[in-house]
Amino acid sequence: MHFDPAVLVDYWPLLLQGAWLTLQVSVAALVMGYVAGIAVALIALVPGWLPGLVTGCYVETLRNIPFIIILFVVYYGLPFCGIRLPATLVGTTALALFASAYYAEIVRAAILALPRGQFESARAIGMSPMSAMWHVVAPQILRALVPPSTNMTLTMMKESSVLSSITVPELTYQSLVVQGNTFAPFEVFAAVASIYWLIAVVIAEASRRLERRVGAVQAEAVSRNRIADRYLSLVARRT
Amino acid sequence: MGFKLNYLLSILPRLIGAAAVNIRLAVIIMLFALALGTALTIVRSLKIVAVNACIAVVISFVRGTPLLIQIFIAYYVLPAVGLDLSPEVAGVSAIAFNSMVFVSESMRGGLATIDAGQIEASTALGLPPHAIWLKVVLPQLFRRIVPVLINEATIVVKGTALLSVITVVDVLRTAQQIASASYRPFETMIGSALVFLVINLVISLSGRVAESRFAAARV
């Protein structure tokens, strides 16, 4: 067994094409999923038991089913309803559907974490619920949304690899193509994993910058005894 | 063509039968993930700089790459280095490895919530490190991360559906086999979605019961 990156030399363009599609699909699903997620979160907050029940079922159903199953349900469900779309669009829709449940929970939690009085004072003065959300609630929760949304977007970007199973030519699909042509699994998957890893690191870093721009991060300093620290933390001491 | 509920009901028994495969694999994976995750946490606590640096890279790798790619690595790459594993074993190792990292990461989070005074007291009493781990830290830690472990269990169950891609005959692969014979893929997929939904809801609910038991026991 030897590691020979040269076998990939003809296949880099294919892998990069796949990576580019992975990025495009992830961004499109992020936008679609977030819009849907905000809508679900807002419906969930409408008073009464029915909106909560309906949105609760939506969220729990999507969260408890493997994404690959959601993907196939959408893949076979759209033609079943007479809708025929290219595989890439089907995959993006399924990905957005899947992510929307998580985004909805993120948005809902952030809104609920804000003191009720903020929304109520806007309502009492005569703002409509949407105006109160836009002028008073949204600007205050924006920063709190960034870290969990980034986490979810990373998860979603990774889940997009499953789109390979409905022949969407994204990165994982291309890696299987290259693997079939070269029979060099080590090289292929090392390269592909590195590309995913790189995308993840870039997204995480971008989110950190975004968070800093949206507002200063309040770091919580926890001071502790050194002996206890030996057991209760995993941070390596530099000497 | 309309939705055939009768057809859906007729295939449910086969899908539920196949679910036994997913559940069995998920249990094995969780056991490995727990044991390895705990071991990894203890190794990290030794704070050997070089070791922890390597572990950090591995963790970043596992968190930064898709589970499906990790499964492919176990399935395609391990045989190339002489480890010829069956699809099931390859898949279980990949998901267990992935889950191990997340278990260890949540244990790290749990450690931060344990009262430092207890450790000082235990050290003052002269307890050796392994006793501090076994008698003081770990029992509290496990109790604290029960909700995380329950969540991890549902993620593992969902992960087992990916094993169909490497030819493990689980719920999804069974559904695909049924659908290719009946030409009713939509109903079949709805059926497998229901199977997973029920499994995971049962796990979440029993987790909530266990949590309230633990909460009661702590009072």
Added chain:
Amino acid sequence: MSAPPVLRVSNLTKRFHGVTALDKVYLDVHAGQIVALIGPSGCGKSTLLRCLTWLEQPDDGFIEVAGKPLGRELMPGGVVRRQNRRQIDALRPQVGIVFQQFHLWPHMTALENVVRPQTVVLGRPRDEATRRGIELLTRLGLADRMDRHPHALSGGQKQRVAIARALAMDPALMLFDEPTSALDPELVGEVLAVLRALAGTGMTMLVVTHEIGFAASLADRIAFMDHGRILEEGPARDIMAAPKEPRLRNFLDLVRADHRIVTTTVTPTE
């Protein structure tokens, strides 16, 4: 007869999970009056204010603001019609409320807190709203604090911004929920001065408070509430001097005794 009262509450009833918080409340507040609503905690005072701003929906009864029904109206033929959200929102600026915790919007400056609702709710042009905001904040002694965010203001300053925010909507009526309770005791005199100055402009006010002294020195009329009902209502002097209702007498005695204890225990340390 004279003009209709600025606020007319009739038969207002509110239940929470079977517990009656408001029990057939009747209350009139006429133009230019200051009415203090007193009573023990949990008596329904705050619930009444929340109903008057429709943050809480009463189960029964009617509210009229400056002659216009709020939330629910009686149609000819005795049919009760629920107003839709737009109708309610349109009337809400007429009822200014200053919350106990003020609920200023922390991401806006003091001035923006006052300007934004005018532009959003009343559709005022921004420069007109700004002019109005500056005028109000200046009148309330905040000319040099307008560009600060709420976290950089003292409690009393926050309260005055909240008052300006409500006044900018040109309300017919101002509601105050426990205006002294979130502030240091030595600021009570300041709050009193601000509210009195407001009264000087002819503003109609309903002030919920548990501070009897504050109520007595501010209000024209006092209403006493207990167990969700208004038990006694009348000119402030009469209520303080000769309470008829035994529960009110009891309450006044208790509060006065409390006050004595507080003053006697505090004095030596000062």
